Amino acid sequence: MRNVIGVINLGNTRTLLNELTRNRSIASVPFGGRYRFIDFALSNMVNTGIQKVAVFTLNKSRSLLDHLGSGKEWDLDRKQGGLFVLPPAISYTSDVYKGDLQNFYGHIDYFNRSKEQYVIVSSSHMICNIDYKQAMEQHIESGADITVVYKEATDFDEEDLSGGLFFEIDATGRVRKMLEKLNGSRKIYMETFIIEKNLLVSMIEKSIRQEEFSTYNMIRNSLLTLKVMAYEHTGHLAIVNSINSYYKHSMNLLNPEVWRSLFFQPNLIYTKVKDEPPTKYVVDSDVKNSLVANGCIIEGTVENCILFRGVKVRKGAVVRDSIIMQDCEIEEGSQVEGVIFDKEVHISQGKTITGDKLMPSVITKRSLV
């Protein structure tokens, strides 16, 4: 895998997480008690053995850059290769952002200067644990020009599939059609593909000349002329494309099988370390069916919740069906139900906050109630 560069493409603007992305990019939305979306994409690359990863950012990069640092948490603080964070190379006065391919084009030198033969491109909001080795082998054995990764979304609901991109493939696994809506096929495109670097460079240049600015259209336009093969991801996949689906996929982690599959199979997911102590339970703690990260102090009742690092639930407080992000504090006797708290929300004594778990509301970062 020393012959592969990883690209994490954050140039896609279709996903909307409203309040959760008010001050951060999709890639840095907290997920699963201690991670951010991009941790999955980065860890997948690194666990596959890729030592050179570029992150094409778009907007609101502060929290993302803070999170990534030197890349050391993902073993990407390398002399050879390592982490490259590449913000858009467009000038605000004259250019308008037209699509993710513009970022690829703006950083074409990055590809030209790299010696690696292959490129794996992935997005960050398709949360999964995948080892690309097999996909890479299939790519080479099948003689494909491009290999696109999909998930057979048999048991996915309408929400998961909304805004999705789908394939139709033939018996040999070759992609025949790419569709922007559900039409028989439930093979959902994971916005991940493998391609030879030189081919990618020429395709980028050609597409830009033709005023085509999305990687999706670039691939779709080549279905007849190039051999585009499909690779199926069989592990867990969470497509987070709205607040509702964020809530749903977070709560799915309360199924131990999903927990194991996403966090351990096949590899571990790395994130920025916070050096929090283990979580503290006292005599009145009553925790059921919850995911709890380190550094929490739980003195009250917690049921069906995701607690991020450093959350404090004080005596007599009751938290149900909620996602509570880092360093929130719920003081004595308060009741919280069916909500998503962004980081550092403080609920003072005896308050009640009730949301609808079917339409959970988001309490924004550092709110005081």
Place this chain on the structure above:
Amino acid sequence: MKNKECIAMLLAGGEGKRLGVLTQKLAKPAVHYGGKYRIIDFALSNCCNSGIDTVGVLTQYQPLVLNSYIGIGSSWDLDRKNGGVTLLPPFVQQGGGEWYKGTANAIYQNINFIDGHDPDYVLVISGDHIYQMDYAEMLDAHKQNGADATIAVIEVPWEEASRFGIMNVDEAGRILDFEEKPKQPKTNLASMGIYIFTWSVLRDYLLRDEQDASSSNDFGKDIIPAMLRAGLHMSGFRFQGYWKDVGTIDSLWESNMDLLADLPELNLHDHENRIYSRNPNQPPQYVAPTATIKRSLINEGCLVFGEVNHSVLFYGVQVGVGAVVRDSIIMPNVTIGENVTIHKAIIGAGSVIEDGAVIGDVEAGPLAEIVVYGEGSFLPADVSTQVASAAERKQAI
């Protein structure tokens, strides 16, 4: 190289005999503690939090785990271009070589390392104690007093005083005399085994001590008494707070249990004195609908389906449905089957406990002896822990 004001020498070669099976394959400072840490994390984190960026770690007994755990010191911010952490095992040289004979000899053999940093002061600490301390305050006191040596002291209960090195200190804090494990202690001020020396003075005494064939080359037994006899300025630095030597099974267990108090004296949640450790990259713990957890410390990567009461669980521990874990320390990656009972035990890393097994002396209740199983134990359903515990304890003592 730029001169360093103060560097630390961390004694981490101890065997920890009294920890029995827990130190069969690793040195005492590498023993797991507090659900996430190893004992040495406290000394290393204190260095980091005190602004000491150069630490020599003296290893000897079973260093493999310790060496790979410390690595280049990045977990404690000790991966530095100038200074940082250096592992200092015993070595051979022209004319032979030898093991570290005593604590003072270990420092003596590394005079070249210390001279290389040309420090004004040397902090000598050990990797055997659990405490949070700002060494910078102690260094300030050392400088203000114009002392040749400063020894950190703590008040211990009078009835335990004869287990420690006891100081007699005058009103100004100057040490008048020092007795190692006195039968009739004059004070209850115990040495914490934390010393700051003015390097030029210590260097001189190390050279002299090495010439003395009758010396046991130990700080407490030889160097400190010699300095006192010579009338050097020896100062006591009073420490208040939690400090515990976890050198025995009982004290290791107690110290872990101390963390489970509602407001423990040792505050791991104190962000100013954070204790750093190497991170195993585990997901948040999962607490199942069937689980009950009270008065416990539980680390990431655990899956809890049963009951955990007054216990410490390290990362990656699984507790099966119907299992009860009480008054116990469960080290990393232990799998506890369904309907298992564990009572007042320490279970070594990676052990597997089969469904239905009963570990520990349940009938004796809180007065039960602590049962210890080493790393990688396999405990079948019909395990007879009474026999095993007696055997383990014999080994441990």
